[in-house]
Amino acid sequence: MTTTEILSADASGIARAAALLRAGGLVAFPTETVYGLGADATNDQAVAQVFEAKNRPRFNPLIAHVASLDEARALGVFNATAMALADAFWPGALTLVVPLRESFPLSELVTDGANSVALRVPGSDIAQRLLVEFGGPVAAPSANPSGRVSPTTAAHVLAGLDGRIAAVLDGGPAEVGLESTIIACLDTPTLLRPGGLPVEIIEQAIGGALASPAQSAEKLLAPGMLRSHYAPGASLRLNANAPDEGEVWLGFGPETAHSDLNLSPAGDLREAAANLFAYLRQIDPGEDGRIAVSPIPEHGLGRAIADRLRRAAAPRD
Numbered sequence: 001m002t003t004t005e006i007l008s009a010d011a012s013g014i015a016r017a018a019a020l021l022r023a024g025g026l027v028a029f030p031t032e033t034v035y036g037l038g039a040d041a042t043n044d045q046a047v048a049q050v051f052e053a054k055n056r057p058r059f060n061p062l063i064a065h066v067a068s069l070d071e072a073r074a075l076g077v078f079n080a081t082a083m084a085l086a087d088a089f090w091p092g093a094l095t096l097v098v099p100l101r102e103s104f105p106l107s108e109l110v111t112d113g114a115n116s117v118a119l120r121v122p123g124s125d126i127a128q129r130l131l132v133e134f135g136g137p138v139a140a141p142s143a144n145p146s147g148r149v150s151p152t153t154a155a156h157v158l159a160g161l162d163g164r165i166a167a168v169l170d171g172g173p174a175e176v177g178l179e180s181t182i183i184a185c186l187d188t189p190t191l192l193r194p195g196g197l198p199v200e201i202i203e204q205a206i207g208g209a210l211a212s213p214a215q216s217a218e219k220l221l222a223p224g225m226l227r228s229h230y231a232p233g234a235s236l237r238l239n240a241n242a243p244d245e246g247e248v249w250l251g252f253g254p255e256t257a258h259s260d261l262n263l264s265p266a267g268d269l270r271e272a273a274a275n276l277f278a279y280l281r282q283i284d285p286g287e288d289g290r291i292a293v294s295p296i297p298e299h300g301l302g303r304a305i306a307d308r309l310r311r312a313a314a315p316r317d
């Protein structure tokens, strides 16, 4: 056990966080999507500790976070589609998988030895300041124990990882509340994970449809997309228009005024996304309990919300 420092998101907190990263420590930090568990992406030992702290069953590749497109291009090769997407949506809730530049001294644990790398320039001001201060790529999965709900506050991070990481930088609640959308720009632009940037907006920017992993020549999948994931303790029943006996009810929209907790009484998908992970924690009655969840319309951010709920409801290993 180590004592996990709680750092405020001011100049001295950010300087301390960067120093801990440089020393090979793990620092959880806020992004606009969810909190990430950061490690120096060029330090094998530090990256290995990420898997250890999260209890990840296997070495899934991690997203490398950088402060700018220029820094991203030092790590990966951007084709025309990748450039267009980076120009349109970075900094933001978008991760691009591109060919790795072999000359960059990135830890192989970040790419899992593959010749592609997942890159993201986060938009949150605190993440930006930390990345600038650190001055290199920070590998960061979501800052939760493997298989559990992603954290959208510093308190969520501590609930899962207190004593297992060097520090958490407290930047208040994450604005978007869902992980980034992941697009592979290798051959055909392919959607690997729906997320905080709606697919429709991305397709509009590239002027065509994204392939799904099954259609792509390489049958790519984001390896971290295990079927059961994002799970609260209780079991979930989806598309529930009312709770059964013994269930608590997570509602969505004005028709679900009687629910125990409502993701968005107004039926606003952006609000529901921001509330999703916090409310799954808040409503969770624990391992013997059951949660009924209202239907979520599957357009815009609703697609990523429904994806996370399906994973939370999937059979557990």
Ligand code: TXA
Pocket (backbone or CB within 6 Å): 031, 033, 034, 035, 036, 037, 060, 061, 062, 063, 095, 097, 111, 114, 116, 117, 118, 120, 140, 141, 142, 143, 178, 179, 180, 181, 182, 192, 221, 222, 223, 224, 225
């Ligand atoms: O919003 C987010 O994306 C957050 C914040 C912290 O940036 N991060 C996050 O990381 O959600 P994580 O590790 O929980 O999910 C990253 C996903 C995994 O499913 C992983 O398999 C996939 O990205 N991934 C990483 N590198 C990849 C690669 N080279 N090719 C394909 N998928 C990759």
Ligand code: MG
Pocket (backbone or CB within 6 Å): 141, 142, 150
């Ligand atoms: Mg995660």
